[in-house]
Every structure is written in structure tokens, then in C-alpha cells.
Amino acid sequence: MEYSELLDSVRRPLSPDTRVEVPASRAEYERVEEILEREEAKYPRLWYDSTRSVAIVVAPPTPLHATMANGLSSCIIREVLLNSGISSEIARDLYNDSDSETTMNNTTRASDGALLYWEGDRATLMIAVEVAVSQSYDSMRAAISWSVCALRCSLGLAMCIREESRGRRPPRRFYASLEEANAAVDEARDAFYHQLLQHPYGPLEIDGVTWFGRVRLVVLETFRGQDKHCTPETLLEPSQSFTLVKNGEYVVQNISPNLQEVVLGDCIPTHLLNSQHMEATPVNFFRREWFETQFRSSMVRTAIRRVRQNTSYAQPVPR
Template sequence: MERSELLDIVRRPLSPDTRLEVPASRAEYERVQEILKIEEAKYPQLWYDGTRSVAIVVAPPTPLHAGIAGGLLTSILREVLVNSGVSLEIAGGLRIESDSETTMNNTTRASDGALLYWEGDRATLMIAVEVAVSQSYDSMRAAISWSVCALRCRLGLAMSISEESRGRRPPGRFYMTLEHANAAVDEARDDFYRQLLQHPYGPLERDGVTWFGRVSRVVLQTYRREDEHCAPETLLEPTQSFELVENGEYVAQNISPNLREVVLGDCIPTHLLNNRHIEATPVNFFQRDWFETQFRGLVVRTAILRLWRNTSYGQPIP
């Protein structure tokens, strides 16, 4: 195989949540993808944008990224199962799926998560979710537009999380034994939770190092198709935009307890509901307490992951 810039980039160590776009032909993408499949490596993942002839190299998500995507879908599913009023037989057709790649029109992508409805052996994509943590907004918007337009899902949910710079690269941390390293990490975890009581959206600092930067902004947006026949490559504008966090503070007045945009008809195919009133019933899945509790735990887990990546232990070589 001739030298490939794409393969070189795939071989580099990538920080969590990194997404790199590399100009490449479909043939080069398929060659490198085949190498990754042979190696059975879950990450990095490789997607392809046939419209722009660009390969997208996707590093593993941070706990914050993965947890928020899964948490949004789990909260929606819980509300449908418990509070929607539909039968258990119908609600039982809902499933959450993550990291499922789809190829269409020379483009291969995967959403961070999706809610599907299964009828027999046939699945219908209902809601797709994308999360961006200090990632290009344009990239996130393109990804959620693809799910809505190309895959014809009912609704797209996208959350953009902006973490401020953490400053200097942290020095390595060395401990004589694994027990000492674990004890230091446990102390850091407790300290991070105490810090969040004072400033719920960071920063998290320890020993002069910022392990998670202050969250300056969190925005939750919804996306719907402009019409039933929009092209797969359409770049949608959000239909609603809710600013949850601004300058490290929750913006309570900007969001109602119910987003008023996610309804039962987004979760279950219309022909099964057969009632316009039920179809338009809001799914009251977003509550501030749930969001802040989930967010706080995931921020600490992400900070601890970064700390562990800079930690080593064992007897030094004489």
C-alpha cells in the first residue's frame, strides 16, 4: 500500500474527543478502514464525507461526551415508558443504540446515539443525538443534519459544550505503587466534588493544574427536516436553541421544564399512536436537577481520566 496521510494520522496518539478531517478518496478511506477492521480496534473510528471527499478520524469520547449522549436518550426513553400513557407493548419497541455506522450516497457516518423503534425485524430511526465537547460547532451541525436528512429520522438533538482552556500541559505524576496511585486519585476525586459545590461548572484544579476547564457555555438544539424530500447533504438550521449554561452559570430563564419540542410522535411511529393529541403529547424528559447531577458526575470522571493519563507507578529502574 502506498504511503497514506490518512493512515499516518490514524496511527498517531489522539486526545479524547478529537475529530480530524483529512482529504482522501473513497478508495483510500476503504483501504485504511479495512486495516482498522483487521486489527479489531474500536478507536479511532473512521467516517467518510462523500460530498466533500473528506475522511473523518474520530478519537474515543470523554466520559462527559459519551455520558451526556446516552443520558439524553435514556431520559427520553424513561419518560416514554413511565409517563406517556402508551401501552407497554408499544413502548417496548423502543431501543437505544450507539456507534452504529450507516453508509448512504458515498458517505459513512455514525451518530453519538439514537432512539430506534423496532417492529418485528424492522427498525425505524426516530431520534438522533450528537454531542460536541469543545469541538467544532460546524462539525456537530453537519453530523446531526446527516442523521436527520440522510437517515430520515424524526428529530435531531445536539448539545454543544464549550470547555475553556486548561492552560499548560500537566506534568507526569509518579507513584511507587499502584496502591499509592489509587489513593491519590481517590483524594483528587473527593476534592473535585467539593470544588463543584462552589462552582458547578468548573474549573477543577489540583496541585496547580487545571484538570477540567470552566464550562463557559452549554447549548441544546433541536433539528427537523425542512421538508420530506430534502437532500441527504442538507445542512439544517436548528429549529429551537436553548442556552443552558452561560459563563459558568445555569441560565434558568432560558429553558422551561419541558423543551416543548420533543413529543411522543418523535419517539413512536405515528401509525401506532393513531391519535393526533397523543402524537403531540410532550415528552417531559429534561429537568435541571437531572442535568446538573449527570453533568457533575461526568465532569469529575473526565477530569479523573485526564489525571490517570498522566499517572504512572512502579519501582523506578536503578
Template sequence: MEHFELLDIVRRPLSPDSRLEVPASREEYERVEEILEREEAKYPQLWYDGMRSVAIVVAPPTPLHAGMASGLLSVISDEVKMNSGISSEIARGLRIESDSRTTMNNTTRASDGALLYWEGDRATLMIAVEVAVSQSNDSMRAAISWSVCALHCSLGLAMCIREESRGRRPPRRHYASLDEANAAVDEARDDFYHQLVQNPYGPLERDGVTWFGRVRLVVLETFRRQDEHCTPETLLQPSKSFTLVENGEYIAQNISPNLQEVVLGDCIPTHLLNNQHMEATPVNFFQREWFETLFRGSIVRTAILRVWENTSYVQSVA
């Protein structure tokens, strides 16, 4: 495949959260990546899987995807910093990073987010997070396994979200001005939040169109290296799996106040902690209230994005 063929695929309109895998050499990938870098566009992103000789074209994430990735890391970081055994000096070393691109062993990828610990000018990857919204489990498992095994992070967190089909394609709506379009979108947003009172996990419907399908499944999984010598191509199995939502209902009995799996030793290098008891102290980050608040706000923002993508208005002439 010539490099311009890969570029043509990159130029195609992509649905949010989609990922396309294209057979390509490393040289072809680097040529197209140079073009994208010159254009300074954040998306689409281009990654490379050197083990399979595949370029991965990554579309922008939906608000649900981005919100849950950053939300998981933020709440973990906040809980660690509030622990009475953590000094302010140690707390300052904990940083959150999103879309951090890494190249290793002829493979270039980026995780949805990561928790890093900085000592001076050196950063250690502690926790990597991947979120999949109606993507294949194999793709997400490959991504989180690479972060854990190739980059040697302490823990991988993966959230799999399945949205039911929305059915027919929504018709494009036309408005006489931007003000009219904004008013219609604001009305839709209020309506969606009102619908969440009865249907906390969707569907969100308006004018006969489903703008966000009912949430069929949300699963949160943790991943750890099987041993210190896991190769970068290892596909890990989850060490723990927690079903949060099933068929539009929150599964309360599956979730303890903390997952009994994320500990301080996953977030801060153990040589900075006082003892093994401190290393193994759980980070009590998962509460139903923040999860539901963040999740519902994110599905409304995703539905509104879809409304805007199907909205046209007459441009005013200056």
C-alpha cells in the same frame, strides 16, 4: 494520497474528543478501514464524507461527551415508556443505540447515539443525538443534519459544550506503586466533588493545575427537516435553541420542564399512536436535577481521566 498516509494519520496519538479531516478517496478510506476492522479496536473510528471526499478520524469521547449523549437518550426513553398511553408492547420496541454506523450515498458516519423503534426485524430511526465538547459548531451541525436529512429521522438533538482553556500542560506525576497512584487519584476525585459545591460548573483545580476548565457554555438545540425532500448534504438550522449554562451559571429561565419540542410522535412511529393529540403529547424529559447530577459527575470523570493520563507508577514484578 496513498492509503498508508491516511493510516499513519490514524496511528497518531489523538486527544479525546478530537476529529481530524483528511482528504481521501473512497478506496483509500476502505483500505484503511479494513485494517482497523482486523485489529478490532473500538477507537479511533474512521468515517467518510462522500460529498466532500474527506475521511474523518474520530478519537474516543471523553466521559462528559459519552455521558451526556447516552443520558439524553435514556431519560427520553424512560419518560416515553412511563406515559400512561403507551402500552408495554409498544414500549418494548423502543431501543437506544450508540455509535451506530450507517453508509448511504457514499458517506459513512455514526451518530453519538440514536433512539430506534423496532417492529419485528425492522428498525426506524426516530431521534439522533450529537454532542460536541469544544468542537466546531460546523462539524456538529453537519453531523446532526446528515442524520436528520439522509437517514430521515424525526428529530435531531445536539448539545454543544464549551470548556474554557485549562492553561498550561500538567506535569507527569510518578508514584512508587499502583496502590499509591490509585490513592492519589481517589483523593483528587474527592477534592473535585468538594469543589463542585462552590463551583457547580468548574473549574476543577489541584496542585496548581486546572484539570477541567470552567464550563463557558452549554446549548441544547433541536433539528428538523425543512421538508420531506431534504438532500443528504443539507445543512439545517436549529428549530429551537436552549442555553442551559453560560459562564459557569445555570440559566434557569431558558428551560421549561419540557422543551415544548420533543413529542411522542418523535419517539414512536405515528401509526402506532392513537391520534394526533397523542402524537403531539410533549415528552417531559428535561429536569434540572438529572441534568446537573449527570453533568457534574461527567466532568469529574473527565478530569480524573486527564489525571490518569498524566500519571505513571512503578510496575510490580510477579
């Protein structure tokens, strides 16, 4: 195979949550995708945007990214299942999916999370979820817009997270054995949880080194297509936007649990619901307690992963 900038980008080490766009033809994308499939590696993942002729190399998500994406859709499903007007036959066909990949009009990509509804052997995408930690807001908005406009899902739900700079690169930590390294990691985890008592949204630090920067901003937004004939390349504006965290503090305000917009008709095909009233029933899924618990534990897990990635220990000498 001749030199490929795309293959070179796939082989290059990527920081978690990174998305790299590489100009490439569809044929080159398919050749590199075939190589990744043979290697059976879950990451990096490869998507293709035919409207711009670029391949998108996707690095593994941080625990914060993955947990919040999965958690948002899980909360919605849980509230739907608690609705007394939904029969068990309908409820059992609603699924949370974090691994689906969709191809349409020569474009291939996936959402960070998704609510799917299965009818027979056919799945319908109902709500797409995107979480952005390090990627640009424009990239996230383009991704959620594509799900809503190209895949015709009912609603897009996006969480934009901004972590402040961690400053200098952490020094590598060396230990005499695996046991010592694990003990140091456990000590770091305890220290991080203790620090959250004083500053719930970071920073998380050890010996002057920041392992997770202070959370500058968390915004939760909904995206809904106003025109059912909108083209796949349409860039939507958010229909609702709520700031949850600003400059390391939770923003105390009257946030409607269903964000004033998420309804049963977004989660279940409307022809399966028995009335327009049922279709418009709010899904009250957002809870501050859930958000704070999930978010903080995921911050610590992300910081601990960074600690482990910068930890070395002496291997035992073979006898």
C-alpha cells in the same frame, strides 16, 4: 500498501473528543477501515463523507461527552415508557443505541446517540443525538443535519459544550507504586467533588494545575427538517435553542421540559399511534436535577481520566 495519509492519521495519538478530517477516496477509506476491523479496536472510528471526499477519524469520547449523549436519549425513552397511552407491545421496541453506524449514498457515519424503533427485523432511526465538547459547532451541526436530512429521522438533538482553556500542560506525576498512584487519584477525586460545592461548573484544580476548565457554555438545541425532500448535504438551522450554562453558572429560566418540541410522534412511528393527539403529546424529558447531577459527575470522571493519563508509577521488580 502504499503510504496513506489517512492510515497515518489513524495511527497518530488523538486527544479525546477529537475529530480529524482527511482528504481520501472511498477506496482508501475502505482499505483503512478493513485494517481497523481486523484489529477489532473500538477506537479510533472511521467515517466517510462522500459529498466532500473526506474521511473522518473519530477519537474516543470523554466521559462527559459519552454520558450526556447516552443520558439525553435515555431520559426521552424513560418518559415515553411512563406515558399511560403507550402499550407495552409498542414501548418494548424503542431502543437507545450509541454504537449504530449507517451508510447512505456512499456516506458512512454514526450519531453519538440514537433512539431506534424496531419493527420486525427493521430499525428506524427516530431521534439522533450529538454532543460536542471539543469539536467545532459547525462540525456538530453538519453531523446532526445529515442524520435528519439523509436518514430522515424525526428530530435531531444536539448539546454543545464549551470548556475554557486549561492553560499549561499538566506535569507528569510519578509515584513509587501502583497503590500510591491510586491513592493520589482517589484524593484528587475527593478534591474535585469538594470544589464543585463552590463552583458547580469548574474549574477543577490540584496544586495550581487545571484538570477540567470552567464550563463557559452549554447549549441544547433541536433540529427538524422543514422539507421532507431536503438533500443530505443540507445544513439545518436549530428549530429551538436553549442556553443551560453560561460562564460557569446555570442559566435560570423557564425552560420547557420538552423543549417545546419533542413529542411522541418523534419517538414512535406515527402509524403505530392511535390518534393525532397522541402523536403530538409532549415528552417532558428535560430535568434540571438530572442535568446537574449527570454533568458534574461526568466532569469529575473526565478530569480523573486526565489525571490518570498523566500518572506514572514504579513497576514491581520480578523475582
